[in-house]
Amino acid sequence: MSVDNLRFGTSISGLLIDGDPDTLYTVCTLTMAEPDGPIIEVPYIFMGETNQFDAPQKWFSSRTPPSSMIFKTSDGDISLFDIQWSGHTEKSGSGLSLGRIRPTEMVLHRRDGKLDDSLRVSEMRSHIDGLKEWTQLSAIKDNTETNESGLIRKVTVEVESISKLEWQQGDVTMTLQTDWRTSHAEEFDAGSLNVFDWVVFETKFETPQLINKHLSVHRKLQHLLVLVFDSPIHFRKHQVRDRAFALRLMSGELVNNPFVELISRRTVNEYAEKFPTKKDLQHPLFKVGLIGSEGLAQWTNEYERWQRFILPAVSVLGKRRIYIEDLIVSLSMSLEAAGKIIGHRDGEEESYWNKRPTTSTFVYRCLHLLDLNWGSRVESITGLARAAANSYNGTKHFNEGEMPDPDESFLISQVLKEVARLLALHIVDYSGDLLSRHPGAGISSQFSRIMETAKLRITHSGTWESSPNLRASLISE
Incomplete structure (x- = not known):
């Protein structure tokens, strides 16, 4: 039992x-x-x-x-x-x-071996929000046969966990794969059988490892999903497998080595979080099929290098209710880190102060790398970078004046969010091919439309111009 x-x-x-x-x-x-x-x-x-x-x-x-x-x-x-x-x-x-x-x-199982040994396991699985929607993997295959009148005469359903993506990093093998279970309905509807399938993320090490080492790899994928969906993404369940938790006969003979449930204080609080809605998961930045196992390997291999960019971004985008000021401060920190990783870009010297890079320089590098078209109401990406830096500095630092204009802050927060998410595409594919084929590589339509509606314009110097009699508040949009 x-x-x-x-x-x-x-x-x-x-x-x-x-x-x-x-x-x-x-x-x-x-x-x-x-x-x-x-x-x-x-x-x-x-x-x-x-x-x-x-x-x-x-x-x-x-x-x-x-x-x-x-x-x-x-x-x-x-x-x-x-x-x-x-x-x-x-x-x-x-x-x-x-x-x-x-x-x-x-x-939720008894472990063989010394009781005071630390917990180490070979394999760990996680159920994570959005995995099924992102991967489009399913354990269920069905085939419908009709007669000459077009009426259904036979439905064949096959359920098997064979769909998966696999990649490697050092001594750990990572897998996205389907899993499933069946359940019968209550007695009053005993004739029915329900099949539930989902997608799990699994890590397998060559030798058993501490749970935190497994979990650090699982966090990498969770953080990518936050950027992909622009939504809170949480762990919902963990399972582990190791010979120490195997089922054996009294003789010691191995009978079964199943996955058994693990509950960790590091993640259990996430189980209580609200589940994402279908709308939350409706428009991912990209589907996993676009990057395949190569892109997934690229993300996990490059994660440590880009960690100072990733962590502030997912910490704020992973919240359900976000203040605009929080977005500006956290995402500006992310882009500052990203700009330092990206390095020098053509034309950035115009954003220097006393011949040294500034906050606007690091934002400029991100904008220059992505090469987005922000529409006719942005005079230059130098001006947009300066406007972003001004908003960040005006929000973060006390200057005896009022906070930055709320409409301008809202627009800058949307720019920073779009840039941060699209940088995830850059990380999984340094060639730039995915970026060039992504809709975001064209005019940032929502931003451009709002700027046009509000009669706002960002100059090359980073200042905002507007028509006061036509301007309307944007915060509710």
């Missing part, structure tokens, strides 16, 4: 086993609290008349519980790793004390 899953709000009782044969099993309750994940409460008697509670008394008085333990339930064992003290109250004598601990990782 095994515990299949633990969802928020679940609470189960069991026994804690620390691996010491002299320690009595300790009664406790595990609760999946939203959004922070598993917390284990241990009742015990502090300074009691017997030694029954010596172990928990020691754990909580010293604030150093065992690093790993087994949580035994009537449905199966759960392995707990990197356990941290999380508080306790003590009452001497007959008073009931209560201690709280939190595992950093929790695997």
Whole structure:
């Protein structure tokens, strides 16, 4: 038997086993609290008349519980790793004390081997928002046969996880592949069978690795999806596979080596986040078929080099509600990092101050690389870069004046967002072929249309010109 899953709000009782044969099993309750994940409460008697509670008394008085333990339930064992003290109250004598601990990782299966060893696994899978929509992979194939009248006479459905993309980076193999399960309807509709399929991201190392090493690779793909969809993208589930969690006979013979669920405090809070809507995932920057395994390998290989650009961008684009000022500050930081990575571009000297690059220089480099057409109301990309730098500096630095004009800030935030997202295309394909074929390589139509509607214009010097009697607020757009 095994515990299949633990969802928020679940609470189960069991026994804690620390691996010491002299320690009595300790009664406790595990609760999946939203959004922070598993917390284990241990009742015990502090300074009691017997030694029954010596172990928990020691754990909580010293604030150093065992690093790993087994949580035994009537449905199966759960392995707990990197356990941290999380508080306790003590009452001497007959008073009931209560201690709280939190595992950093929790695997819904018993692990073979030494109990105090750190958690290392060969394979890890993640369910991530948007993967199915982005990859267009499916485990389901169906074929419909009709008669001469065009009426359906036969439907054949085949479900098999064979669709996948695979690439390599060092000693880790990464895979995007389909997975599926079936379920029968309730008894009143017992004649039906439901098939659910999805796409998972998997990492497989040559030797077992710490969960955080797997997760750092999974984060790379999650961050790419944030830029692709311009939407919050979250982890929804993790599974691991390793021979230490295999099913064996009493003789030790291996019966099955399945994926078992992992719950990590590093990501469990994301499970509580709102799921993206169909609209959120409707218009990705590009589909995975456009870049293939080569583009995916390029992204993971180049991630560390571009990390100072990626992290500020996804930190703000990955939020559901964003202030314009947050967009400007975070994305300007991203483009500043990107500009330094891109290096010198023709014509950038005009943006220097005292013969040295400025914020507008780094934005200019990004604009020059992408070679976008911003329409007739932008006099030059030098002027647009200067306007972006002015907005950033006016937002970030105290200057005894008012904040930058809200309409101008809104427009600059949209420019910065589009540039940041299109730079993701550059990272997966340095040849520029994808950029040249992307709709964004033409006139930035939405930006140009808003500028025209508002009768706004950006000059070569980076200043804004407008017709006050025709200008309307843009913030609601």
